[in-house]
Amino acid sequence: MNTVIYYYTGTGNSLWTARAFAEKLGDTELVPMHRMNHGSHSSKADMVGLVFPVHIWGVPRLVRNFLQSMGKRPGVYYFAVAVNGGQVSRTLIQLKELMAKDGLTLSAGFDIKFPSNYIPWGGPGPVEVQRKLFNAATEKIKVAALYISNRKSGLIEKGPLWQRVLFTGLYKMTYNLVKTLDNSFHIDGTCTSCGICERACPVKNITLEAGRPLWHGSCEQCLACIQWCPEECIQYGKKTKNYERYHHPEVKVEDILRELISKRDFRWQGARVNDIVFHKVE
Ligand SMILES: Cc1cc2nc3c(=O)[nH]c(=O)nc-3n(C[C@H](O)[C@H](O)[C@H](O)COP(=O)(O)O)c2cc1C
Numbered sequence: 001m002n003t004v005i006y007y008y009t010g011t012g013n014s015l016w017t018a019r020a021f022a023e024k025l026g027d028t029e030l031v032p033m034h035r036m037n038h039g040s041h042s043s044k045a046d047m048v049g050l051v052f053p054v055h056i057w058g059v060p061r062l063v064r065n066f067l068q069s070m071g072k073r074p075g076v077y078y079f080a081v082a083v084n085g086g087q088v089s090r091t092l093i094q095l096k097e098l099m100a101k102d103g104l105t106l107s108a109g110f111d112i113k114f115p116s117n118y119i120p121w122g123g124p125g126p127v128e129v130q131r132k133l134f135n136a137a138t139e140k141i142k143v144a145a146l147y148i149s150n151r152k153s154g155l156i157e158k159g160p161l162w163q164r165v166l167f168t169g170l171y172k173m174t175y176n177l178v179k180t181l182d183n184s185f186h187i188d189g190t191c192t193s194c195g196i197c198e199r200a201c202p203v204k205n206i207t208l209e210a211g212r213p214l215w216h217g218s219c220e221q222c223l224a225c226i227q228w229c230p231e232e233c234i235q236y237g238k239k240t241k242n243y244e245r246y247h248h249p250e251v252k253v254e255d256i257l258r259e260l261i262s263k264r265d266f267r268w269q270g271a272r273v274n275d276i277v278f279h280k281v282e
């Protein structure tokens with residue numbers, strides 16, 4: 001039984017989660033979603049996983065675009081993991097509905113909580129709290145992977161009713177505005193023109209002009225640029241200069257930078273995983 005997991009990540013929580021599932025499920029290929037929007041990835045895998053962060057209480061646009069380009073294989077076992085900062089709301093129900101329109105069945109959907117990377121509202125929280133979240137995620141992944149391995153179906157996790165009532169409307173209201181929210185990014189401090197922000201952006205929304213990043217109004221709000229800048233000189237609005245940056249401690253910037261697709265085999269917590277990554281073109 002082999003598996004392909006399509007993942008999307010800004011700050012590594014979803015990539016770490018995808019790797020952890022791969023390790024538990026065995027014989028798993030990890031494929032980043034964002035480039036697949038511009039090509040196709042044909043997979044004959046028995047099981048297909050979608051691992052992505054919750055954005056604005058729902059399925060991020062990049063994931064929705066990916067779904068349109070993903071090869072449709074009714075009858076295959078599909079599962080999803082909505083990685084989030086504590087408010088999954090009705091993201092997985094929404095995903096199930098979107099997939100149903102394409103004749104696909106989402107058999108299982110898991111809510112896994114991590115430190116929030118939404119820096120306009122604050123930092124990731126105390127290290128001790130972060131550690132508890134990582135431990136809880138590890139435990140939950142064990143249980144969820146067993147559910148998936150046994151091909152069980154029917155569990156689609158959701159947030160409490162108040163979240164689903166309050167936030168579904170907000171998701172709809174903001175969905176078309178997300179692209180232009182990059183107009184709040186600016187540089188405050190010493191930019192070394194290292195290019196990491198440009199290369200970390202999943203949708204090529206940043207170019208360096210005269211050595212400084214310029215945002216082009218096609219933003220997905222993944223926040224990779226602000227969170228991975230080694231100089232911490234990217235700000236969003238007025239408050240972020242006071243907030244700590246975040247990325248998952250076991251994910252490195254090299255795992256996020258993306259230019260060219262190539263494939264590598266590597267070992268992740270003891271298991272062999274095929275990971276399709278991007279390498280720098282020198
Ligand atoms: C634009 C944006 C919106 C977010 N909205 C939510 C949300 O509605 N609910 C939630 O629990 N977390 C939300 N988050 C937090 C992320 O889902 C969470 O930090 C996730 O672990 C990030 O995963 P990543 O590191 O793979 O990008 C949001 C983050 C961003 C950047």
Ligand code: SF4
Pocket residue numbers: 187190191192193194195196197198211212213228229230231232233234
């Ligand atoms: S990542 Fe930071 S330092 Fe590097 S080019 Fe971008 S803004 Fe400048």
Ligand code: SF4
Pocket residue numbers: 182200201202203204205206215218219220221222223224225226
């Ligand atoms: S501009 Fe920044 S926040 Fe927007 S998609 Fe690119 S990396 Fe993500």
